[in-house]
Amino acid sequence: MNKINKELQILGVVAFFTLFLYWGVEPFAHSQMHKHVEGEGFAYSEFKASGKKGNVENGKVLVTGAGACTGCHGIKAINSPAPMDASMSGASYGVNPPDLSTAGALYNAKFLAELIKNPAHALKVEHKFDPAKGKMHPMAQFYGAGGDMDQEIADMVAFLKSIAPKEMTNKEAYVDACSRCHANRYGKLTQIGETTKFKYKKDELAHQIKVLDYQDSLKKYMGKLPPDLSIIIRARSEHFLETFIENPQSQLVGTSMPAVGLSHEGFEKVIAYLGETGDPSKPARGELGPWVIIFFVVFSGLAFLWKKEKWRGHH
Amino acid sequence: MAHFEKANSVGEWFDQRLAINTLKRVLAFEYWIPKNINFLWAMGMVLAATFGMLVVSGIFLLMYYQPNVDLAFDSVNYTIMTEVGYGWLWRHIHGVGASVVFLIIYIHMFTGIYYGSYKKGRELIWLSGMGLFVAFSAEAFSGYMLPWGQMSYWAGMVITNLFSGGSLEAYGLVEWIRGDYVPAQAFLTRFFMLHVLLLPLVIIGLIVLHFGTLRIPHVNNQDGEDIDYEEAARLYKEGNVKDSKVIPFQPVFLAKDIFVMGVYFILFFYLVFYHFEFAMDPVNFDPADGLKTPAHIYPEWYFLWSYEILRPFSKDLGLIAFAIAQVIFFALPFLDKSPNVAPASKRGLFKFWFWAMLIDVLVLTFMGKLPPTDALFANIGLISALVFFALWIALPFITKIEKKL
Ligand code: HEM
Numbered sequence A: 001m002n003k004i005n006k007e008l009q010i011l012g013v014v015a016f017f018t019l020f021l022y023w024g025v026e027p028f029a030h031s032q033m034h035k036h037v038e039g040e041g042f043a044y045s046e047f048k049a050s051g052k053k054g055n056v057e058n059g060k061v062l063v064t065g066a067g068a069c070t071g072c073h074g075i076k077a078i079n080s081p082a083p084m085d086a087s088m089s090g091a092s093y094g095v096n097p098p099d100l101s102t103a104g105a106l107y108n109a110k111f112l113a114e115l116i117k118n119p120a121h122a123l124k125v126e127h128k129f130d131p132a133k134g135k136m137h138p139m140a141q142f143y144g145a146g147g148d149m150d151q152e153i154a155d156m157v158a159f160l161k162s163i164a165p166k167e168m169t170n171k172e173a174y175v176d177a178c179s180r181c182h183a184n185r186y187g188k189l190t191q192i193g194e195t196t197k198f199k200y201k202k203d204e205l206a207h208q209i210k211v212l213d214y215q216d217s218l219k220k221y222m223g224k225l226p227p228d229l230s231i232i233i234r235a236r237s238e239h240f241l242e243t244f245i246e247n248p249q250s251q252l253v254g255t256s257m258p259a260v261g262l263s264h265e266g267f268e269k270v271i272a273y274l275g276e277t278g279d280p281s282k283p284a285r286g287e288l289g290p291w292v293i294i295f296f297v298v299f300s301g302l303a304f305l306w307k308k309e310k311w312r313g314h315h
Numbered sequence B: 001m002a003h004f005e006k007a008n009s010v011g012e013w014f015d016q017r018l019a020i021n022t023l024k025r026v027l028a029f030e031y032w033i034p035k036n037i038n039f040l041w042a043m044g045m046v047l048a049a050t051f052g053m054l055v056v057s058g059i060f061l062l063m064y065y066q067p068n069v070d071l072a073f074d075s076v077n078y079t080i081m082t083e084v085g086y087g088w089l090w091r092h093i094h095g096v097g098a099s100v101v102f103l104i105i106y107i108h109m110f111t112g113i114y115y116g117s118y119k120k121g122r123e124l125i126w127l128s129g130m131g132l133f134v135a136f137s138a139e140a141f142s143g144y145m146l147p148w149g150q151m152s153y154w155a156g157m158v159i160t161n162l163f164s165g166g167s168l169e170a171y172g173l174v175e176w177i178r179g180d181y182v183p184a185q186a187f188l189t190r191f192f193m194l195h196v197l198l199l200p201l202v203i204i205g206l207i208v209l210h211f212g213t214l215r216i217p218h219v220n221n222q223d224g225e226d227i228d229y230e231e232a233a234r235l236y237k238e239g240n241v242k243d244s245k246v247i248p249f250q251p252v253f254l255a256k257d258i259f260v261m262g263v264y265f266i267l268f269f270y271l272v273f274y275h276f277e278f279a280m281d282p283v284n285f286d287p288a289d290g291l292k293t294p295a296h297i298y299p300e301w302y303f304l305w306s307y308e309i310l311r312p313f314s315k316d317l318g319l320i321a322f323a324i325a326q327v328i329f330f331a332l333p334f335l336d337k338s339p340n341v342a343p344a345s346k347r348g349l350f351k352f353w354f355w356a357m358l359i360d361v362l363v364l365t366f367m368g369k370l371p372p373t374d375a376l377f378a379n380i381g382l383i384s385a386l387v388f389f390a391l392w393i394a395l396p397f398i399t400k401i402e403k404k405l
Helices: A002-033 A056-064 A085-094 A110-116 A151-163 A170-177 A199-220 A239-244 A264-278 A283-313 B010-018 B021-028 B039-062 B072-083 B087-115 B124-143 B150-164 B171-178 B185-215 B229-237 B247-272 B301-310 B315-335 B348-368 B375-400
Strands: B032-034 B244-249
Touching: A002 B039, A002 B301, A056 A151, A056 B301, A085 B087, A085 B301, A085 B348, A110 B087, A199 A283, A239 A264, A264 B375, A283 B087, B010 B021, B021 B244, B032 B229, B032 B247, B039 B087, B039 B185, B072 B087, B087 B124, B087 B244, B087 B247, B087 B301, B087 B348, B124 B150, B124 B185, B124 B301, B150 B171, B150 B185, B171 B301, B229 B244, B244 B247, B301 B315, B301 B375, B315 B375, B348 B375
Parallel strands: none
Antiparallel strands: B032 B244
8 A cells, every 4th residue: 555655646746747847838838928819709899880770672772783892792692793703803902802692691790881981990901001191992982872871881781691691601601701812722722712623734724823813913912922721720829810810910910911800600610611621630539539548548457457466466 | 500409389499599488588587677666667668668659650651741842741731631541640649759758758867867777887778868868859850840830940940050059150061961051852851861760770779778788787676775686586486476576577567567558548648639739839830931930939848948058148158058968967877976876865965956957957948938038037047057057067076975875
């Protein structure tokens, strides 16, 4: 008995120093290395809700008419194709305006209203776009269609919400929210769509040139090529991703990435997709893990019996 | 040629040619281990088993890894993690194994220091062990280059830069090591070769040597007692296992080792499945980019203490301090002047020396990861580095005046 006590004491000392070591090089070091940023869970408390109830019918008229949204954006949900293909849009705006079919679910409603009123402000890129200096944001500001502007905006938001799918896949959320800037090569996505297989080398090269051209426009617009997000889920902590996506300026002051304005649900879908491309073994780990551990628990139990048997009479 | 009788069994056939019965006797059934030991004496076999895991998982990774600067990152992070069946499992075993092996090495080393297992005939065990430590360090560093992520690239840059020798400005040597002006294809291919061929061979050779050096002095025991092995073995063979102070390596010592290994593997696989992030630095999941220096460059945790000895001093002094820190543990058997082989708790001032060294190395480790810009942490780092050297300078003196037990 005494012997076992002593072994346990030694184990305690080893465990203590091991945990202390772990604490020092992981939680403690990280708490000192990264600045602490509090998010607000995609609440967008800085944007005020107008409180107006939107009218879907009128919203549709505005979005496809005076609001001019469809002048730049496609909306597949109502069979309204994008006016230009990705390459041409890239050349005109620097970036391809996303399809708005999912916008009502993907983005926060207060954010959307602010975006329509003042894109550079909502997207937190006023350091880059300042009308006073002649630097206009490529998304035109909505100046009203002659009526109560807050009401008109509420109508458009209501319309976007009404067409948004009840269920969107993680991939759809990612494509609409991030894909115009970020490629995801493990998800086989370029900035201008899925990587397709070509029968002829010539077509493949032509496609690659299109991608490169788009990236050139994007580089000019953003100042640099946004990184590929294939495995970003393992390169950044979940907390970093959450606070950064909510407000890029909070983590990278002066960055040209806009505050995308995701709703909480939209964020969860985007993160889930990043998990699918960057950490696809997660489900398999959860399935196999317990069995391997049970195996070694049983192994240790049997080994213990064997040890007792072999050591019998030795003490 | 020797004369061979017809063998009556397969065992006999082999025995005639390889003397396996003698080998089994000398290396296993009559290789006597003291009875008075605790689970820390299983750490050696735990290390051997972990090395085995690293070899097996490494072989699986090697079948898909591409040592090419354009392909390496995706061959690891995409091909192995997504397309290869259980590729993720092999990779996480390899990554966790590489980190945990150092934890066990440090436990094994400090066990040796605590019980004085490096003296009086056991010097070569210690020296070959230190050889293993250095070889494992090189193995871990070269392996860290292979995914060709940001930390591979920049750690490779920083560490190879050290070979310029500070004011000696031996950039020719640095370029010779890299095979290029900066880490690039030649660099990756040669570290690949080192990692999968040369260093594993060296390690295997050193393990054989390490085991060889153990055979004649036998392992130490909890009280540092000088056991009369002939007498103890005679008692054991006569069947008086209770009074004998020894047990045979096989099967009695192994029975306990295997139990300890089982418990260790529960923990090991818990880490592999649920907590592998600590062993795989996030920064290395950004692909290498020679134009973008990461905000913080730091080595893996097991190199932090010596990295922190490099940092607080001026360039040349830091390098010298670092070089000494790398090899000073080799000198332990010769700097410890006391003839006592006993646990530190019974050894006067050495008791304090042991705990001070352990805590100092821990503090150095913590400081080594923190950004050097923080004055408080930089000062703690400097003081701990000075304490480290003070302890080594004090060692011969305090052990000289130690009372003989
Ligand atoms: C990583 C590869 C290593 C392996 C596979 C290994 C293996 C072993 C084994 C099987 C033993 C006998 C059982 C035991 O006491 O644990 C042992 C003993 C020993 N090892 Fe290692 N070892 C390694 C590294 C080291 C290192 C880095 C050192 C220290 C510099 C070291 C120093 C010693 C000493 C001093 C003993 C004797 C312990 C005693 O007499 O009580 N070994 N090693």
